[in-house]
């Protein structure tokens with residue numbers, strides 16, 4: 302039996318522990334090798350903690366064990382944040398980090414959902430992760446559903462997600478999100494003609510997906 306609750310400050314470190322083990326399977330990370338299973342990745346964890354501090358992230362907890370079965374790290378993205386993130390990312394030396402966040406920043410900059418939908422803030426489902434022992438049971442779908450309730454309660458008009466995994470794309474589609482932009486990972490080559498994002502099937506595209514709330 303799972304319970305879906307906003308992550309309290311007292312559980313931030315448990316969420317980080319969960320992500321250290323479960324999130325390295327994310328297709329873009331697996332292709333680039335930023336975070337490795339079980340090993341702290343300070344750059345990624347800084348990003349995760351900043352999102353947790355927005356106070357809208359959710360965890361699915363197994364009540365019997367208090368174990369974290371899955372999380373949705375939801376943050377507030379404000380107009381101008383992508384520009385700031387581009388500057389910050391350019392100043393970071395770590396190539397793997399720059400490759401992942403460089404792609405996300407470029408695609409979001411080009412899309413500019415703030416102007417397109419005339420909003421100043423967006424409810425951003427940034428990180429979705431389910432413990433490997435709990436996958437394939439609809440927990441990601443439930444995390445999306447409960448996240449939408451939080452977005453509505455807080456008056457957001459637009460939700461978005463950087464769906465880097467086909468599975469997240471399926472979840473988002475089932476919850477009424479549409480594709481704002483899709484890019485094929487294998488179209489990106491380095492100067493030697495080598496794929497920059499050699500993601501494994503079935504994860505061939507990165508899609509920015511969005512949903513308007515009325």
Ligand code: ACO
Pocket residue numbers: 323324325326327328426427428429430431432435436437438439440441442443462463464465466467468469471472475
């Ligand atoms: N093989 C085939 N399809 C799968 C698989 C699988 N191994 N796992 C999930 N799916 C499909 C499901 O069938 C379902 O699609 P459907 O409705 O068309 O049947 C959809 O994906 C979602 O299924 P859920 O059971 O709700 O997903 P789950 O709870 O297993 O969590 C998640 C999915 C979060 C992607 C999990 O696999 C995970 O943690 N992966 C590692 C981290 C990651 O990739 N996170 C997402 C990155 S994108 C982002 O963070 C915004």
